[in-house]
Amino acid sequence: MxxxxxxxxxxxxxxxxxxxxxxxxxxxxxxxxxxxxxxxxxxxxxxxxxxxxxxxxxxxxxxxxxxxxxxxxxxxxxxxxxxxxxxxxxxxxxxxxxxxxxxxxxxxxxxxxxxxxxxxxxxxxxxxxxxxxxxxxxxxxxxxxxxxxxxxxxxxxxxxxxxxxxVDNTKFNQVIATDLILHKRKTLGIDENEKMILCISRLVEEKGLKYLIKAISMAAIRSNIKLVIIGDGELENDLINLADELGVNIKILSYIPNDEIIEVIASCDLFVLPSITTSTFKEPWGLVINEVMNQGKPIAVSDAVGAGVGGLIRDGENGVVFKEKDTEGLKILIDKILTQKDFADYLGVNAKKTIKDWxxxxxxxxxxxxxxxxxxx
Known part of the structure; x- marks a missing residue:
């Protein structure tokens, strides 16, 4: 006993x-x-x-x-x-x-x-x-x-x-070789000059994915952005139709094994988790944020994500936090991170330093x- x-x-x-x-x-x-x-x-x-x-x-x-x-x-x-x-x-x-x-x-x-x-x-x-x-x-x-x-x-x-x-930092902080990243981006259909925004999420209302698509459609560099979403759910067709309607280049992959997900994370230019509050849900944490920080990637999360307001993300230092459903605010952050390499690198480096202690x-x-x-x- x-x-x-x-x-x-x-x-x-x-x-x-x-x-x-x-x-x-x-x-x-x-x-x-x-x-x-x-x-x-x-x-x-x-x-x-x-x-x-x-x-x-x-x-x-x-x-x-x-x-x-x-x-x-x-x-x-x-x-x-x-x-x-x-x-x-x-x-x-x-x-x-x-x-x-x-x-x-x-x-x-x-x-x-x-x-x-x-x-x-x-x-x-x-x-x-x-x-x-x-x-x-x-x-x-x-x-x-x-x-x-x-x-x-x-x-x-x-x-x-x-x-x-x-999360298991030893698993997610592995250094991914440049040739593997280039290969993964190619398999994902990312052109050489494109910026890849990644989201790993169930395709359900509380994840706020339609707000991410709308924000990308408003971005100044929207024509150079490809949104990759990994996850499945009831809203897949709705999200694809919305992206087509707004002219957002989108690719949805229903599933990638855990031992391969790190290569996808390492291949992105920005990770976004745009969760929203609903009558039945408010994101308790979002462990995928820990995983992405291990790869030193810039991260944007809504203030309805536990990791964004609960002690992990320090806004403007190791990631950025925007108001839930605020497509205008998210659009501004997307343009800033994807066009200002120094700022993106600053967020990524600090994210990697932060997560070592978690x-x-x-x-x-x-x-x-x-x-x-x-x-x-």
């Missing part, structure tokens, strides 16, 4: 080293309650299994709603003293919180939410969610934006710990500090 249980949906590739670090430094068991069917997850990306103690929890699917009933007996074991639970799971979150309180185990919430969804069901459940925030023994968050949001709800700032969002050790410290805090209460 383990003193600490971490309960989350599944193990994606970007969490393996974090979980291994927690496993190696503390007596932790990971319980996974999902089959990886979440809407945000590309089903072509395999789930991972690292070198840590874990179990997959049995459950039932009722009309697309998964209920991990096998979680309940795991919560009642006598060895664990601390339960760390991610914000996800319509059944798993409330049952974990309630049982933890019932049997007096320390409950730590792990969340990246910094805006509560504004649907009828979410408005109805918000009082209980806020109750969990206030009654959790500690909360681990993605960045300062989440901490500020929780504090605005009256949560004690002393019990909030930041586990800075991290390690899994540092992320794990947020969890460790929270666990120590609740055990010393």
């Amino acid at each position: 383990s003193e600490v249980k971490v309960i989350t949906n599944f193990c994606p590739h970007y969490r393996v080293k974090l979980f291994e670090e927690l496993h190696n430094s503390m007596n932790v068991e990971f319980l996974f309650f999902s089959e990886g069917n979440e809407s945000f997850w590309n089903k072509r990306i395999p789930l991972e299994k690292g070198k840590f103690n874990s179990r997959n929890i049995k459950g039932i699917n009722v009309r697309g709603f998964r209920i991990a009933i096998g979680l309940i007996p795991k919560l009642f074991d006598r060895e664990s003293r601390v339960i760390v639970k991610c914000i996800g799971g319509k059944f798993e979150l409330p049952i974990t919180f309630l049982i933890s309180k019932l049997i007096k185990k320390k409950f730590i919430l792990w969340t990246g939410m910094w805006s509560h969804p504004d649907t009828l069901i979410h408005r109805f459940t918000f009082p209980f969610t806020r109750y969990i925030y206030k009654k959790a023994d500690a909360i681990v968050v993605y960045g300062t934006h989440v901490k500020d949001y929780l504090c605005s709800l009256g949560v004690d700032h002393n019990k909030i710990f930041i586990a800075w969002q991290t 390690t899994y050790d540092r992320m794990a410290d947020g969890f460790k500090d929270a666990i120590k805090f609740v055990l010393n209460k």
Whole structure:
């Protein structure tokens, strides 16, 4: 048995080293309650299994709603003293919180939410969610934006710990040879004098891709820009039609394997993540930003992207931040970055310097500090 249980949906590739670090430094068991069917997850990306103690929890699917009933007996074991639970799971979150309180185990919430969804069901459940925030023994968050949001709800700032969002820097900071970059640009159909804007994103409303297309259509150098989007989703045809209507040169690739994505990142001239706030979503972080920073590329993100306002991007220093849906502001930034090489290089160099310190050790410290805090209460 383990003193600490971490309960989350599944193990994606970007969490393996974090979980291994927690496993190696503390007596932790990971319980996974999902089959990886979440809407945000590309089903072509395999789930991972690292070198840590874990179990997959049995459950039932009722009309697309998964209920991990096998979680309940795991919560009642006598060895664990601390339960760390991610914000996800319509059944798993409330049952974990309630049982933890019932049997007096320390409950730590792990969340990246910094805006509560504004649907009828979410408005109805918000009082209980806020109750969990206030009654959790500690909360681990993605960045300062989440901490500020929780504090605005009256949560004690002393019990909030930041586990800075991290990717495998050793994988994404590899130097990509110039000939490989030239080859990749050629395969993507980028002409010698063209500037490549890259976006890696699901093709859904909350990613704000139509605003990016509109901004490019307004740019002074629009005729020399090619927009490459990697991702799939329901809006693919709409985005292609909008680009055609506005005269934007666009290429959409539904999927590129993770071990090849670095070459695409290294080939771009500017990376943009134009996410917007919707009634059901606000970008918790955007880990692709960490990946791109490892390649020293200039980055523009909206202020609805967690990484843009939560402590990673410093506007005008290692990236730029624009107001969500502000096509005019984004257009100005696109022209500036793609025509002023010194400014683009300045952003890229600082991005690469910044991301060196965003390690899994540092992320794990947020969890460790929270666990120590609740055990010393």
